[in-house]
Amino acid sequence: MTPPDPVNVPISSLQEIFAHARESFPDECCGWLTGEKNSRTANGVRKAVNTYDRETHPTAKDRTAQTAFVISDEDLLALNQTLEDDIRPLIIYHSHPNGRAYFSETDRNNAVDPWG
Template sequence: MKLRRQDLEQIFEQSRTEYPDECCGILTAPTVDEPSQVHRCRNIQNELHAKDPQQYPREARIAYFIDPQQLYQIVAGAEKKGEVVTGFYHSHIDCDAYFSDEDKERAMAWDEPAYPDAVYVVVSVYGDEVRNTKAFGWNEESRDFVDVEIDIVD
């Protein structure tokens, strides 16, 4: 996963701005070997929770749900331009950057990764301070998500 420094800073800024709720977004690029472009998305978790708290028991402070219309528009737009989804990102509020069981569950479809080449970036934010960032990618051999490096380019 390659990210331009200014794009990573854009993710950090979104994380701080949307605090105390989790932020989220999608990353696309012409190929997986090129720097990704950031697409900020709207976290609709609070709306889902308000409509159906049994199905969506978590609020946006501890969960995210990308607006499905935005997801469709960004993915379809990337495909139309011959680009690929290189990843997704979200923030964790007042805790470390890790790939939670819920994160894994949402990244999967029928026991396979929905986007097998995508990297999932998690930003740890405490108030206006970004404390840590980690990235996770699918490892076919272990059949699990593992730590991967973010290659920051200028």
């Protein structure tokens, strides 16, 4: 698989994501970066609600909202409705509240096959 082209993320967007992570702590935050159609530069941050619940999650009952995320139905619908717009989602992000910034095995698997 060929890796995607990099996306330029302005410092102001990173600062907004960092603030979102602090607001959501101790749970994972999640959301997406937006950008113009055919652009590789993010120009906005769209926060989402993490609705992860181990009691109802079908496969990962050993995790919590502190170690996993599920984008809310409403947010996922909003993301889907903008896929063909001039301003569209470029990157889905989430935090690792008590860890370091890295792509976990779960992150890699979901990036390749998000629907399992």
